[in-house]
Amino acid sequence: xxxxxxxxxxxxxxxxxxxxxxxxxxxxxxxxxxxxxxxxxxxxxxxxxxxxxxxxxxxxxxxxxxxxxxxxxxxxxxxxxxxxxxxxxxxxxxxxxxxxxxxxxxxxxxxxxxxxxxxxxxxxxxxxxxxxxxxxxxxxxxxxxxxxxxxxxxxxxxxxxxxxxxxxxxxxxxxxxxxxxxxxxxxxxxxxxxxxxxxxxxxxxxxxxxxxxxxxxxxxxxxxxxxxxxxxxxxxxxxxxxxxxxxxxxxxxxxxxxxxxxxxxxxxxxxxxxxxxxxxxxxxxxxxxxxxxxxxxxxxxxxxxxxxxxxxxx
Numbered sequence: 001x002x003x004x005x006x007x008x009x010x011x012x013x014x015x016x017x018x019x020x021x022x023x024x025x026x027x028x029x030x031x032x033x034x035x036x037x038x039x040x041x042x043x044x045x046x047x048x049x050x051x052x053x054x055x056x057x058x059x060x061x062x063x064x065x066x067x068x069x070x071x072x073x074x075x076x077x078x079x080x081x082x083x084x085x086x087x088x089x090x091x092x093x094x095x096x097x098x099x100x101x102x103x104x105x106x107x108x109x110x111x112x113x114x115x116x117x118x119x120x121x122x123x124x125x126x127x128x129x130x131x132x133x134x135x136x137x138x139x140x141x142x143x144x145x146x147x148x149x150x151x152x153x154x155x156x157x158x159x160x161x162x163x164x165x166x167x168x169x170x171x172x173x174x175x176x177x178x179x180x181x182x183x184x185x186x187x188x189x190x191x192x193x194x195x196x197x198x199x200x201x202x203x204x205x206x207x208x209x210x211x212x213x214x215x216x217x218x219x220x221x222x223x224x225x226x227x228x229x230x231x232x233x234x235x236x237x238x239x240x241x242x243x244x245x246x247x248x249x250x251x252x253x254x255x256x257x258x259x260x261x262x263x264x265x266x267x268x269x270x271x272x273x274x275x276x277x278x279x280x281x282x283x284x285x286x287x288x289x290x291x292x293x294x295x296x297x298x299x300x301x302x303x304x305x306x307x308x309x310x311x312x313x314x
Contacts, residue, residue, distance in 0.1 A: 014073055014127055014307075016047040017098065018066035020059060020086065021077040033102035033119040034077035040123035041075075048075075056085060063089035071095070073307060075126055077119070079103015083150065084286035087304065091136055091148045096305040098126040104174070104220060105287060107151045111215035111230060112308045129307045134230040136303040137214045141283055141291030148300065149285035152218035152225060155276060155293060156191050156209030156240075157248075159284045160184050166289065185249070190242035193278045197237070197271040198298075206242040210276060212297055213238065216258070218287065226258030227268075233301045237269040273298035 019041075021034040031052075038048045049071070053059025063086045066074040075098035076086050083099065090097055100122040101109035112132070115121035137149045165180035190206030197203070211218070213225025213236040225236040243251065243265055254260040261268055276283075277294035284290060 013044075014046055014098075016071050017041065017049070017073045017075045017126065018062075018071045019048050019050045019075040019077060019100075020062055020066070020082065021050065021052050022059060022079075022082045030078040030082075030102035033100050033122075036119035037075070037077055037100040037123040037126075040120040041127060044123070044127035046127055053082075053085075060085050060088060067093045067095050073098045073126065075100060077102050080105050080107055080151065080286050081288055083108045084147075084288055087136060087148045087150050087286075090305075091300065091303045094305060096131050096307050098122075098307045100126075105218070107215065107217045107220065108286075110217055110221060111151065112306055114309070125309050126307050128310060130310050131305050132231070132308045133302045134304050134306055135214055135233060136300045137212065137235055137285070137297060138300050139283060139285055139290055139295050139297045141295045142293060143291045145291040147285060147290045148303070149214065149290075150230075150304065151213070151215045151286050153212040153283055153285040153290070153297060154209065154218060154224070155211075155278060155281050155283045155295075156193070156207055157184060157188070158209050158211075158219070159282050162284050162287075162289065163282060185245055188245045188248065191278050191281060193239075193276070195237070195239075195277075196275045197269060198273040199271070201269070203239065203267075203269075207278075208240040208242050208248060210240075210278075211238045212236070212274070212276070214299070222255045223258030224255055224260075225268075226261060231302075233299060234270045234272060235274070235297065235299050237271060237274065239267045239269075241265040241267075 041048050051062045073096040076083050077100040101116050140146050161180045161184045165177045168176050193207045195203040211224045213228040215230045216228045217223050228236040281293050
């Protein structure tokens with residue numbers, strides 16, 4: 001991942017940003033983080049124009065408006081869901097993305113070594129950092145949806161858990177997801193998958209899940225694609241074979257360390273594109289529902305500029 005000094009145009013410091021926030025993200029933490037980051041950016045002499053989306057469509061509209069000129073960067077104060085919306089507006093535009101992590105998972109922030117739980121430090125990165133040019137993934141699903149993603153696309157057991165969690169009205173937050181996971185574990189079954197990689201390799205058989213990573217982690221630091229590099233022009237594919245419930249429960253903690261890829265039940269590949277299919281399974285990317293399989297997935301090289309910490313000595 002290459003970075004150039006100065007996050008603003010022509011390598012100069014950032015002078016003006018649009019700061020997009022989802023007031024509900026992180027149980028209200030995002031709004032507080034946005035206020036703190038705004039104050040620090042203004043201490044740096046950066047002009048900040050705060051905007052808040054009333055719903056996802058409004059947030060996307062505001063993000064797209066930020067690319068029309070006048071801002072040196074679009075800053076997102078929130079979690080991976082709001083960042084995912086911003087990516088739809090920023091892909092291919094050249095306008096840098098700044099991140100003030102204020103969500104639950106913060107996997108984009110983890111990928112670029114941004115400070116977590118420290119809005120002032122995140123603002124310092126935006127004002128004083130450098131811009132890295134990185135890849136995005138693109139997914140086209142069976143229902144005609146097209147979506148860019150920055151971290152991981154997931155399909156299989158974890159997307160079934162997300163489907164179920166989205167249907168529950170209680171409990172709220174992480175507990176809802178945990179309840180959905182227990183329910184899916186109770187009904188665990190092999191899922192028939194068929195993947196075709198860019199070189200023609202066909203991968204077919206029963207799986208627990210399939211993940212396609214532009215970066216390493218999802219779900220708040222689960223290293224599902226531990227060797228993924230967002231600037232190598234490739235997507236990392238992790239396939240976990242079907243396994244019994246008891247074995248899956250023991251297997252699950254290894255994903256947080258990234259050591260699952262050493263197990264016989266896991267296969268990994270790298271590719272520029274693939275087609276993925278499993279009947280009745282939805283694809284989720286950056287933690288959000290995208291659409292039903294089959295889907296065409298490909299890397300979009302150098303599609304995003306993101307503000308990252310300046311390396312010591314640079």
